[in-house]
Amino acid sequence: MSQHVLITGTGRPYALGFNLVKRYLEHGDTVFASVRRPSEALEEMKKAYPDRLHILTMDIASTDSVNAAAREAERLTDHLDLIVNNATTASADTMKELPDFDLDLIAPAVNVGAVGPIRVLKAFLPLLRKSAVGALVVNISSEAGSIGKCYRTFYLDYGTEKAALNMLTMTLRNYFRNDPNLNIICLHPGWMRTNPGNTEAPLDPYEHAETLRLLFETKRHDKDGPVFITYSGEAYPW
Secondary structure, eight states: OOOEEEEESOOOTTSHHHHHHHHHHHTTOEEEEEESSOOHHHHHHHHHOTTTEEEEEOOTTOHHHHHHHHHHHHHHOSOOSEEEEOOOOOOTTTTOOGGGOOGGGHHHHHIIIIIHHHHHHHHHHHHHTTOSSOEEEEEEOOGGGOSTTOOOSOOTTHHHHHHHHHHHHHHHHHHTTTOTTEEEEEEEOOOBOOSTTOOSOOBOHHHHHHHHHHHHHHHTTOSSSOSEEETTSOBOOO
């Protein structure tokens, strides 16, 4: 059965979001791919899937922008079965330690990386509630958001936004606990080669996107399993 899927942060052809779009389209699904700015690679992909790929312009840092994108989606479909909140951010200071880090950069990162996915969930919730198969929301987090496993002295912005996203995910998991048709999880996706020249990361984004696509289907109705998981489906420490 084909699904209607929303994926955020899809503009870069070597990154996870773009490759998730590609995998879902190849599987026969209809995909709503959101970008903050135009993506030539995504526009090229649309030529191959003109009826099943819909590109939404959406800045997840802006409630107005997210709500406008949701209204556009409502003109194109009557339901969504899956949201993958993949869009995120990191500041120019993310690799710096406290003495050199501009602390005013943390709040904007949290606005995008933690609040942004929840803006998307809230705005698109009416479409999720109309899913015939039961809707799933996947928030792409990171091991950098684990407080229990934290070892770094940098990532003051990125680690904070991911830890906040994990808390919001768990809070909404509680909120939706008694709703049999909606589930939410957060995921440490693993280290992928998502930047040009990054040859150290072990995971290829295109191959790994299929691993994640299959994993998501095992979590759609799993209300009792772990909420913060790895790409192998195992629990990751909060």
